[in-house]
Amino acid sequence: MYGWIWRHLPGNAWVKAFLSLVLVVAVVYVLFTYVFPWAEPLLPFNNVTVDNQ
C-alpha cells in the first residue's frame, strides 16, 4: 500500500519525500478536524455528567 503510493508519486526521491510529508500532514489535519471530533462522543472515554441515559 505505502510502497504503491511511493511508486506512484512523481519526481525523484526528494520530491517524493516532500509529497509524502504533505500527504501525512493532510491526513492528520483531516483526522483532527473532522474524524476525531465525530468519533469522540461515540467512544466511552469522556462523559462527565450524571444522567438517566
Place this chain on the structure above:
Amino acid sequence: MNVAATTDDTEHAERVGDSPSPGRPARRGMGPIATVISVFGELLITAGLVMGLFVVYSLWWTNVVADRAAGEQADKIRDIWARQDGGSGRGAAFDAKNGIGFLHVPAMSGSEILVEKGTTSKILNDGVAGYYTDPVKATLPTSGRKGNFSLAAHRDGHGAKFHNIHKLAKGDPIVFETKDKWFVYKVYAILPETSKYNVQVLADIPKESGRTKAGNYITLTTCTPIYTSRYRYVVWGELERVQKVDENRTPPEELR
C-alpha cells in the same frame, strides 16, 4: 579447514552474485497471498498510528482548542462586567450564553474556570464548567434561593478543568465569582466513586453527602478514574459566606 573455507567462499560468492537480482524480481513477482498479507500488515500499522493520534488529540489538542475558546469567552464576560460597571448603561448584557461567572478552586487548579449554562458536550468541550439544567436543575447562588448549585466539567481533554478534583479535601474553599459577589463555599463531603446514573447527588438536599436540611450547596461532578468514564466523582460544598466585590475586585482571603 581449507576445504571448508573454500566451500564457504563459493557459497558466499554465489549469494553475493545472486543478491542484486532478488530485490526487484521478488517484488514484481510477489504472489497474491504475500500482497494481501503485506497490505493487511500496513493497515494494522496504520490503525495503530491512528489510535496513537487519537490519544494525542484527546489529551492534548482538545485542551488547546478548549482553552482558547474558554479564554475568549472569559475575556468577553470580563469585558461586559467592566462595561456595566462603567455605568454607561443597560444592564441587559447579562448573557447566559457567555457564562455567568468564574469558579476558583485553589486546591484543584491555579486558574479560574468559566461557568456556563448546560452540561451538553458542546458546552463542556469549550473548556468550561457547566451547571446542570437536566436531569436536575441547578439552583444558582445568585437566585438567592436555597438549593444545589450543581456543576460538571471534563476530567481529561477539552480543558480538563476538573482534572485534579481528587486533590480537593474537606475544608478546602470553592469560590464562585459573579459580577458583584464572591460566593465562598467549603468542601464538606466527597464521594470518590458513584454510578453515572446516580442523579441523587444533584438533589437540592444531597442526602448522600450527609445533609438533611435545605441549604446552599455546591456540587462538582466529573468522571473517574482518570482517562475513563466508568464512574463519577462528586464533591460537595456548603456556602460559608458571601462577600461583595469591591472596585478592585480584591479576591476573598481564600484565594490570596
